[in-house]
Amino acid sequence: MRVLRLAPLLLALALAGCATGEFSMRTLPPDTPAADNAAAVKQALAQRQALTQAHGAPATLPPDVGPPLTAAEVPSLATYDPWERVNRFTYRFNARFDQWVFLPVADTYRRLPAPVRGGVHNFFGNLSEVVSTLNYGAQLRLGPGGRSLGRFVINSTLGIGGLFDVATLWHIPAAPTGFGQTLARWGVHPGPYFVMPLLGPSSARDGFGWVTDFGTNYAINILNLYRGTAGWALTPLNAVDIRSNTSFRYYSTGSPFEYDTVRFLLVRKTLIQDDALRLWQRRGDPPGGAPAGE
Amino acid sequence: MHAPEQVTDACRASPSGCRRARALAVFGGTALLLALAHAAAAADPDPPTGLADPAALRATVYGTPPQDIAPLPQTVPLQEIDIRLPWARPLPKVLWFDARLRCWFSAQDKPAPLAIVIAGTGSDGNTAKLALLRAVLYADGYHVLTMPSPTFPGFIAAASSTGVAGDLVQDSQDLYHAAAAIIAHLPKRVRITDVDILGYSLGGAHAAVVKALDAKEGTLRIRRAVMINPPVSLFDSMRRLDRLFTRSIGDGAQGLDALYRRVYVRLANYFRAADQVRIEDANLMAAAGAVLRTDQDFQAAVALTFRIALVNVFYAGDLYAGTGVVTDPAHPPQPGDSTDAVVQKLFGMTFDDYFERVFLPYYLAHKGGATRESLLAESRLQVIGDTLRASPDYYVLTNSDDLILDPQELQWLRTTFVGRIKVYDHGGHLGNLGERDQMEDLRRMLAGQWAGDAP
Numbered sequence: 001m002r003v004l005r006l007a008p009l010l011l012a013l014a015l016a017g018c019a020t021g022e023f024s025m026r027t028l029p030p031d032t033p034a035a036d037n038a039a040a041v042k043q044a045l046a047q048r049q050a051l052t053q054a055h056g057a058p059a060t061l062p063p064d065v066g067p068p069l070t071a072a073e074v075p076s077l078a079t080y081d082p083w084e085r086v087n088r089f090t091y092r093f094n095a096r097f098d099q100w101v102f103l104p105v106a107d108t109y110r111r112l113p114a115p116v117r118g119g120v121h122n123f124f125g126n127l128s129e130v131v132s133t134l135n136y137g138a139q140l141r142l143g144p145g146g147r148s149l150g151r152f153v154i155n156s157t158l159g160i161g162g163l164f165d166v167a168t169l170w171h172i173p174a175a176p177t178g179f180g181q182t183l184a185r186w187g188v189h190p191g192p193y194f195v196m197p198l199l200g201p202s203s204a205r206d207g208f209g210w211v212t213d214f215g216t217n218y219a220i221n222i223l224n225l226y227r228g229t230a231g232w233a234l235t236p237l238n239a240v241d242i243r244s245n246t247s248f249r250y251y252s253t254g255s256p257f258e259y260d261t262v263r264f265l266l267v268r269k270t271l272i273q274d275d276a277l278r279l280w281q282r283r284g285d286p287p288g289g290a291p292a293g294e
Numbered sequence: 295m296h297a298p299e300q301v302t303d304a305c306r307a308s309p310s311g312c313r314r315a316r317a318l319a320v321f322g323g324t325a326l327l328l329a330l331a332h333a334a335a336a337a338d339p340d341p342p343t344g345l346a347d348p349a350a351l352r353a354t355v356y357g358t359p360p361q362d363i364a365p366l367p368q369t370v371p372l373q374e375i376d377i378r379l380p381w382a383r384p385l386p387k388v389l390w391f392d393a394r395l396r397c398w399f400s401a402q403d404k405p406a407p408l409a410i411v412i413a414g415t416g417s418d419g420n421t422a423k424l425a426l427l428r429a430v431l432y433a434d435g436y437h438v439l440t441m442p443s444p445t446f447p448g449f450i451a452a453a454s455s456t457g458v459a460g461d462l463v464q465d466s467q468d469l470y471h472a473a474a475a476i477i478a479h480l481p482k483r484v485r486i487t488d489v490d491i492l493g494y495s496l497g498g499a500h501a502a503v504v505k506a507l508d509a510k511e512g513t514l515r516i517r518r519a520v521m522i523n524p525p526v527s528l529f530d531s532m533r534r535l536d537r538l539f540t541r542s543i544g545d546g547a548q549g550l551d552a553l554y555r556r557v558y559v560r561l562a563n564y565f566r567a568a569d570q571v572r573i574e575d576a577n578l579m580a581a582a583g584a585v586l587r588t589d590q591d592f593q594a595a596v597a598l599t600f601r602i603a604l605v606n607v608f609y610a611g612d613l614y615a616g617t618g619v620v621t622d623p624a625h626p627p628q629p630g631d632s633t634d635a636v637v638q639k640l641f642g643m644t645f646d647d648y649f650e651r652v653f654l655p656y657y658l659a660h661k662g663g664a665t666r667e668s669l670l671a672e673s674r675l676q677v678i679g680d681t682l683r684a685s686p687d688y689y690v691l692t693n694s695d696d697l698i699l700d701p702q703e704l705q706w707l708r709t710t711f712v713g714r715i716k717v718y719d720h721g722g723h724l725g726n727l728g729e730r731d732q733m734e735d736l737r738r739m740l741a742g743q744w745a746g747d748a749p
Binding site for chain 1: 390400447566
């Protein structure tokens with residue numbers, strides 16, 4: 001068992017060796033230009049309408065959400081980052097871990113047939129519905145909570161233990177949530193910028209939320225998947241599944257100011273999302289619409 | 295720019311959630327930066343300080359409408375190449391991640407010509423515009439190698455022999471040698487019959503100079519070069535952009551702060567007012583539409599995009615040249631240091647500042663016989679004007695409303711590339727890249743079958 005556990009690491013190191021020489025080639029998933037452009041054409045149609053509206057009547061707020069945001073309420077251009085030195089260190093650590101371990105393993109994983117990887121992806125997605133359901137409950141948002149629960153039931157049964165995402169085919173798309181959003185729902189500010197080890201840029205609140213969700217899974221321990229041998233095998237597989245489906249590359253900007261750029265974007269995104277979420281919640285989740293914010 | 299964990303949360307659930315999360319992540323708090331992403335892909339647009347054409351400005355920022363794009367193949371294989379180049383200067387600690395040059399390669403499985411494609415100002419070797427050209431060229435039977443601009447920080451650190459970007463000939467030389475090194479390392483199964491080179495925006499100018507250098511050195515025996523929306527005078531274009539920044543954003547920190555607040559307010563209210571709670575790519579574009587309204591907004595997006603590219607070039611140049619404008623040569627910056635102060639300083643720096651305080655001191659000291667005038671002259675396409683005029687193998691695709699050309703410059707292109715230039719009526723700067731007609735003209739030019747501009 002111990003050897004098995006080490007196998008991915010050894011494989012990663014062996015593969016990483018290839019990347020230290022003066023020349024290396026790494027196969028990426030192929031581009032799919034025709035499909036991408038077809039999707040863009042579809043969006044352009046929707047966009048044309050939306051753009052007309054946006055230009056015609058900018059920011060007319062429904063009466064129940066209060067006055068619009070004013071320039072005075074905009075958070076400062078400088079970002080609150082009291083843990084900057086540690087954060088920068090973690091960012092660099094993550095970049096190196098990504099380069100030496102995560103990416104080589106994810107590259108190897110992508111050689112598996114697509115249906116297998118799809119099954120793995122759906123399986124973990126299905127498990128995450130448990131935490132989503134609980135958190136929607138804690139957010140007192142019963143509609144989306146019911147959808148998450150419904151998805152879990154449908155996919156666990158008809159989807160054969162979650163390997164197939166039947167619910168999405170039935171137009172019940174996933175809308176995961178977590179404890180970070182639950183905290184946001186009850187007015188907790190994101191707090192300082194926080195770069196999580198291995199997981200990447202976040203905020204103190206959302207980082208704490210992630211840990212709580214992980215702990216919740218561990219406590220519930222559904223089908224005994226989160227503890228013991230199964231836990232040792234599944235957690236890395238989950239991580240590899242996530243990594244191989246994420247296109248983010250550390251330092252793809254090549255810029256010495258990448259840390260600043262990511263921090264700027266992420267913090268503003270979180271604040272604007274929180275702001276919109278707060279108002280949407282005051283108005284309630286729309287019937288049949290996907291829950292807000294995800 | 296995506297934050298990985300935001301994306302991954304939703305990726306766990308479904309591909310559509312994944313897309314949405316990515317959209318949100320890209321969204322990143324300001325649609326200004328979304329618009330900037332578009333403009334960044336547009337590279338170095340350069341509206342004159344006069345009245346810029348509103349349609350050209352919008353085309354420049356939004357790019358080619360997807361329904362007008364040439365037919366594209368279903369899949370294009372892709373490999374990432376990392377190469378360490380021996381002539382690179384010692385790597386500063388703060389650029390530790392830029393040790394190797396990164397390019398992208400798509401191989402045919404049969405003998406085929408190779409197309410080398412160069413990105414525009416400040417861009418890496420895998421922009422959306424490069425991907426578009428890659429798809430078209432790959433479908434047309436080329437191996438395709440896409441390379442970053444010599445003004446991309448990753449190139450400056452890993453492939454520049456000076457570390458001080460902006461010299462058209464020197465940068466092209468480094469680019470040429472890097473391309474040759476990559477081709478020499480390609481596996482044997484990749485069989486190359488001919489080499490062609492093209493580039494968009496500043497990359498177009500680089501492509502032409504690389505071919506001109508190759509005509510002397512003969513390593514690659516480059517057959518043809520096509521320049522898409524190239525500048526004619528690099529430095530003049532950049533100076534105009536500085537004036538555009540002052541006009542549309544204002545000077546230094548105050549102007550930037552005001553722009554930031556304006557954009558943030560529009561964006562936050564857009565999302566407060568949105569009926570649909572689901573944020574998808576289409577809404578994202580609409581959000582960008584809510585943020586960019588007036589000509590001044592579009593000009594600001596273009597000017598700021600350029601300033602962001604300059605920030606990187608300036609910082610790296612100052613570091614390598616040891617000119618001490620924003621970095622202290624006696625105490626080189628460390629990777630853990632906060633960069634807030636230096637970023638703020640850099641956003642207030644113009645291209646003239648870069649030229650006078652970093653570029654000029656470095657090149658006067660390191661290039662034998664160089665003068666201010668000679669360096670300025672070498673930043674113009676005229677430096678290879680005789681070759682461009684005489685050789686039948688250089689082509690130009692541009693637009694009559696391209697923001698980076700003034701009328702004299704466009705006229706110079708017309709008279710230099712007689713019978714080898716196509717000027718479209720509309721598109722601004724790169725706002726028609728990938729259009730059916732343009733890609734058909736590109737194909738014919740690369741194949742040496744272009745019959746000339748229809749009257």
